Amino acid sequence: MPSSPCAPEEVRRVACVGAGVIGGGWVAHFLARGYDVTAWDPAPDAEEKLRRLVAAAWPALEQIGLADGASPDRLTIAATVAEAVADAQFVQESAPEKLELKRSLLAQLDAAAPPGVVIASSTSGYPMTDMQTEAADPGRLVVGHPFNPPYLIPLVEVVGGKRTDAAAVEWASRFYKVAGKSVITMERELPGFIANRLQEALWREALHMVANGEATVKEIDDSITEGPGLRWAFMGPCLTFALAGGDGGMGHMLDHFGPSLKSPWTRLEAPELDDTLRAAMVDGCDEAAGSRTIAQLVAERDQGVIDVLRATGRLPRQRTEGTDGIAHTPSTMGDEK
Numbered sequence: 001m002p003s004s005p006c007a008p009e010e011v012r013r014v015a016c017v018g019a020g021v022i023g024g025g026w027v028a029h030f031l032a033r034g035y036d037v038t039a040w041d042p043a044p045d046a047e048e049k050l051r052r053l054v055a056a057a058w059p060a061l062e063q064i065g066l067a068d069g070a071s072p073d074r075l076t077i078a079a080t081v082a083e084a085v086a087d088a089q090f091v092q093e094s095a096p097e098k099l100e101l102k103r104s105l106l107a108q109l110d111a112a113a114p115p116g117v118v119i120a121s122s123t124s125g126y127p128m129t130d131m132q133t134e135a136a137d138p139g140r141l142v143v144g145h146p147f148n149p150p151y152l153i154p155l156v157e158v159v160g161g162k163r164t165d166a167a168a169v170e171w172a173s174r175f176y177k178v179a180g181k182s183v184i185t186m187e188r189e190l191p192g193f194i195a196n197r198l199q200e201a202l203w204r205e206a207l208h209m210v211a212n213g214e215a216t217v218k219e220i221d222d223s224i225t226e227g228p229g230l231r232w233a234f235m236g237p238c239l240t241f242a243l244a245g246g247d248g249g250m251g252h253m254l255d256h257f258g259p260s261l262k263s264p265w266t267r268l269e270a271p272e273l274d275d276t277l278r279a280a281m282v283d284g285c286d287e288a289a290g291s292r293t294i295a296q297l298v299a300e301r302d303q304g305v306i307d308v309l310r311a312t313g314r315l316p317r318q319r320t321e322g323t324d325g326i327a328h329t330p331s332t333m334g335d336e337k
C-alpha cells in the first residue's frame with residue numbers, strides 16, 4: 001500500500017458508501033464532527049431517506065455538541081460509487097451484509113479511491129481476510145465495526161485481514177479517535193470481533209429461551225434493562241463479576257461460582273476453566289481496577305447505577321439551587337455531578 005496521502009488529523013472529506021441504518025448513522029456522525037461527506041447508495045429513495053435520518057439525528061447531535069462549522073449542508077450525494085470516493089480521504093463502506101457483495105464492492109472502491117486512502121468496512125462479523133480477496137490493493141482495507149447508532153455509541157472495533165497493511169490499521173484507529181470515536185484495535189481477526197461475539201452469546205441464549213417457552217421476550221429484555229444492563233453501561237462484565245467475589249475479587253468469584261459454568265444454565269459449550277484461564281481473568285481484572293480498591297469500585301459502581309437511573313428517567317433529575325434562589329433542573333447528567 002502506498003503511504004496514506006494525509007495524516008488522520010488532516011482529513012476533511014469522507015465518503016460513505018451504503019447509506020442505510022449504519023451508513024446513514026456514519027454520515028450523521030461525520031457531518032456533526034465537521035467533515036464534508038459524500039454519500040452513495042444505489043436505492044432509488046436513498047437520498048430522501050438519508051436526509052431524513054440526518055435531520056432526525058441532528059437535535060441529538062446538537063445536544064452532545066457539534067464541531068465548528070458542522071452542518072447537514074456539507075452532505076453531497078454522488079451519482080456513482082466512483083464519484084463518491086474520487087477525492088475522499090477516508091472511505092466507510094456500509095453495504096448489506098453479504099459476503100459476495102462486500103468482496104466485489106471493496107474491489108470497486110479500491111479501484112476508484114485515490115491511492116493509499118484507507119477503506120473501512122462496517123461489517124458486523126466477516127473477517128477482512130474473507131472480504132479483501134478481489135481487491136488489487138488489499139493492504140488498505142480494514143474493518144471499522146460501529147454500533148448502532150454510530151453517531152451516539154462511541155465504540156468502533158478496528159481490525160485488518162491477513163493481507164492488510166499494519167499501517168492502515170494504525171491509520172484507521174487514529175482517524176476514528178480524531179473523529180470522536182472510542183476505538184478497540186484488535187491484533188488478530190475473530191469472527192464477530194469482540195463485542196458481537198459477546199452479544200451473540202447472549203442473543204443465542206435469549207433465542208433458546210424464547211424457542212423453548214422458558215422466558216418471554218419482555219422478561220428477557222427486562223432482565224437486562226432492570227438488571228445487568230445498568231452496570232454494563234459503565235463497568236464491563238469482568239470487573240462487575242469481580243465485585244461479586246466481595247473482598248476476594250475475581251479470584252474468590254471464580255472459586256465460588258466457577259463450577260456453575262458446567263451447570264445446564266447455558267446452551268453453549270463452556271471453556272475449560274483451567275489455571276491459565278483463571279490467572280488471565282484475575283490479572284485482567286486487577287489491571288482494569290488499577291489502583292482502585294474493591295470498596296472504591298463498589299462506590300463507583302453504585303454512583304454509576306444511580307446516574308444511569310437518573311439519565312433513563314427512572315429517578316427524578318436532581319434539582320439544584322441557583323443563585324437566583326430558584327430550583328433548576330440541570331440539562332445533562334454531567335451537570336448533576
Ligand SMILES: NC(=O)C1=CN([C@@H]2O[C@H](COP(=O)(O)OP(=O)(O)OC[C@H]3O[C@@H](n4cnc5c(N)ncnc54)[C@H](O)[C@@H]3O)[C@@H](O)[C@H]2O)C=CC1
Nearest residue numbers: 018019020021022023043094095096097122123124146148
Ligand atoms: N444494523 C446494525 O445494527 C449494524 C450493522 N452493521 C453493518 O453495517 C452494514 C450495513 O448494515 P445496515 O445499515 O444495517 O443495512 P441497511 O439495509 O439498513 O443498509 C444497507 C444499504 O446498502 C445499500 N446497498 C445495497 N447494495 C449496495 C451496494 N452494492 N453498494 C452500496 N450500497 C448498497 C442499500 O440500498 C441500503 O441503503 C452491514 O455490513 C452490517 O453488518 C454494523 C453494525 C451495526
Ligand SMILES: C[N+](C)(C)CC(=O)CC(=O)[O-]
Nearest residue numbers: 123124146147148196199
Ligand atoms: C445486530 N448486529 C449484529 C448487526 C449488531 C451489531 O453489529 C452492533 C450493534 O449495533 O450492536
